[in-house]
Amino acid sequence: MGMATYRFKLARSHSNAEKHFTLELDSRMTVLDALFIIQRELDPSLSFRCSCRVGMCGTCAMRINWMPRLACQTRVETLNAESITIEPLASLPVAKDLVVDLGPFFDKWKKVRPALHPKNKDSKELAIVPPDSEFGKQALVKRDCITCGACYSVCGITGSNEAYLGPAAINRAMLRLLDPRDGNVEDRVNALNDENGVWRCHTQFNCVAACPKNINLTDSIMKMKRAMLFPKRLYDK
Ligand code: SF4
Ligand code: FES
Structure with a gap:
């Protein structure tokens, strides 16, 4: 002091x-x-x-x-x-x-269709997400992204492959895929399973160390790798 x-x-x-x-x-x-x-x-x-x-x-x-x-x-x-x-x-x-152009970061963000795509657009019922549901639990620890770009900038893969989706976009896709209110599985799975999607991650944990919101991004990427191998549950949600 x-x-x-x-x-x-x-x-x-x-x-x-x-x-x-x-x-x-x-x-x-x-x-x-x-x-x-x-x-x-x-x-x-x-x-x-x-x-x-x-x-x-x-x-x-x-x-x-x-x-x-x-x-x-x-x-x-x-x-x-x-x-x-x-x-x-x-x-x-x-x-x-000290000002960067976040365009490349948001180009990847858009690829996973980050907005909610409601399953039932005409429903007038309040969509309730119980906090102890799988989505409720995941959302609690993964939803606070402020799109600062820190994880993207520090990722060793992004540094050598500009096309890689990057941790924040993958985390966002995971939240949408787990969300029972969302109906757009296909677009997100296509982006994640692409050659520049989850499979590019080498589990270096740089993103986890950099995130100012303490989001465990490597955990989200690992979960999405498993989901790409066993996608049935995502389609059945
Ligand atoms: S570092 Fe964290 S808060 Fe920043 S873009 Fe990545 S996930 Fe979002
Ligand atoms: S000025 Fe908004 S996060 Fe720093």
Whole structure:
């Protein structure tokens, strides 16, 4: 606690170079607070993205000391370092400085048809999902994705194969497949069972380590691999 000196090294896209800043900060401040100070007082051209500032929107994900993290949720004292290196997420095109284009991430997200496709569109009955049902239990620990792209950026497979669906899209597909209210099994199974679907995962767990919402993505991918081998249950749900 208290004030401390931190040295920041920031990736800058336009000059293909880094910029260094030394700041005196209250250790409880976040990396996002530091970026605002730099932009306001030292370098107005610095670009970064944020919105909610409370860990809900996922827009401030960036590499902080070589790990994808949410800048608004990373207090500088928790990094246990005087030097803080900040870079854009890996494996995504850089728009400017710390801002990446999440287009490739959302292209995969769209492939699994992420919205609910109701089984019975005309039903007026309230669809109740009991919390102790299989979907209720899975949803509780897998539903909090904020589409920050951290898991996608840190995945070793995505880094070498741009077509791979990636962990977040697979997790989303799993939630829809388990959802008793949803009727679109075929599109999701086709995307998951594709050559760039679940079978590309090499179980490296990088996504699990990176997810700011603590979603066990490798578990979701393993479950979907098993479901691709024994799909009958999905069609019978
Ligand atoms: S699964 Fe986690 S790391 Fe991946 S996009 Fe969602 S919140 Fe971010
Ligand atoms: S600004 Fe929304 S998660 Fe950080």
